[in-house]
Amino acid sequence: MSEIIATREAYGKALSELGNKYQFLVLDSDLAEATKTGIFKKAFPDRFFDFGIAEANMIGTAAGLAACGNTVFASSFAMFAAGRAFEQVRNSVCYPKLNVKICATHAGLSVGEDGATHQCLEDIGIMRTIPNITVLCPVDAVETKAAIEAAILTDGPFYIRLGRMGVPIINDEKTYKFELGKGVTLKEGKDITIISSGSMVFEALKAAETLEKEDNISARVINIHTIKPIDKELIIKAASETGAILTVDEHNIMGGLGSAVSEVVVENYPVPMMIMGVKDCFGQSGKPQQLFEKFNLTHKDIIENTKKLIEKKK
Template identity: 85%
Template sequence: MSEIIATREAYGKALAELGNKYEFFVFDADLAEATKTGIFKKAFPERFFDAGIAESNMISTAAGMAACGDVVFASSFAMFAAGRAFEQVRNSVCYPNLNVKICATHAGLSVGEDGATHQCLEDIGIMRTIPNITILSPVDAVETKAAIEVAIQTDGPFYVRLGRMGVPVINDESTYKFELGKGVTLREGKDVTIISTGIMVFEALKAAETLEKENISARVINLHTLKPVDKDIIIKAAQETGAIVTVDEHNVMGGLGSIVAEVVVEKYPVPMRIVGVNDTFGQSGKPAQLFEKYNLTSNDVVNSVKQVLEIKK
């Protein structure tokens, strides 16, 4: 069994480790224990600031520091970082193209028992409409650490989407290399392509294994960078497999499915299905139960693959 680590946990550890290598500052909105920025706070208290329960002020202050030449991380739950502070992200960070890295934890249904108010299923759709911002959604702890270092090294605003629950580590830290804007083919296949991002990549891989037993060859792609998206890997998949299913822990509107569909419809139209939350709010429950209720399991991916293959015929 792979090691199980939450991407938010990997984020906190990455900040503390990279704090020895790079000069940057970290802001949080009274959630340091949950977002795991508290790990950085303990290591570098003089470079950590708690803005209190005031996300809009936090983003504005982070923008001010970035305007003075600093690299600044700002963390909160995705619901508040993308939702409550939208205006400040748009006008204070992205419009002047500043070095603020917004790292949003507790995204998606896997927030679990916190319920609908905290389960952010809209953040990708909200953030991707803003010019100048780069959007990352790492799959595991290894990719998270690499993504954070790339964010430090790359000028401009970032939105990094992180989860609450522990997820399997699928990458080997000794060999993994993060390439900004480049998707990763995790499994080759010729009949259909399953494209996923973040913690749902693991469900996509499980689905591909199930399909293989039924003699269906599924390619699996991890799109860790949602903006700018890797159009080439999507077009190649469409051309070579002729059908695509997307999987992400987000509303079907505005998320990964919308991103991929925009590329496919313009460049190489093929049958598609989008696996996601069907334009509704979540509810309180354990993540596994919620994934079952909202059709986000590997079995749901398998069913969508079979549907799209019927159209492909």
């Protein structure tokens, strides 16, 4: 079994490690222990600022600091970073295209027992509609650190979606190369393509392995870590070579990864397609795996939908 670590934990460690290499500031809103920015605070107390429960003020200040020439990381839960501070993200950060990196933890159903009010299922849809912003959703700790470094090295606004629960590491830190805007093919396949991001990538891989072993179905698996700008070339190639696309992410079916992929497919290479996600409803309180089962987001559900979609190719 590979090492299990939450992407929020990897984020905190990455900030601390990269703080010796690059100059940047870190802001939080009374959640440093949960977002793991507290790790950076211990290492660089003079470069960390806590704003209390005032997310809009934090984003506004981040914009001001960036306007003075700083690279600024601003963190909170996704519900507050994308929801409560939307106006400041849009008008203060993205409109002037400032160097603010919004790193939002506790996104999606895997927030678990915190329930519907804290399970942000709309953040990707909200953020990717704003001009000038790059939207990332890393799959594991290795990709998270690489994404944070890429954000430091790339000028302009970022929204980086991070999770609460621990997830397996699938990438080798020694060989992994992160490229903004480029998806990663984790498994080749010819019958269908499963496109995913974040925690759902692991379910997609499990589903593909089972399909190959038990049903002789060859499923290609693609990890889309950059949701905006999305890898159009890779998606079109997958559509043309496999003839069907299934997307799955821990988000509302409206506005998320599935919507982003469908926009590419319908304009460039229409094929049978299905979007898996939370079907336009709020989440509930429960353990992450229980919630994945309730909202039909397990590898078993992916297998079932894959078979249905392949039938549509005939």
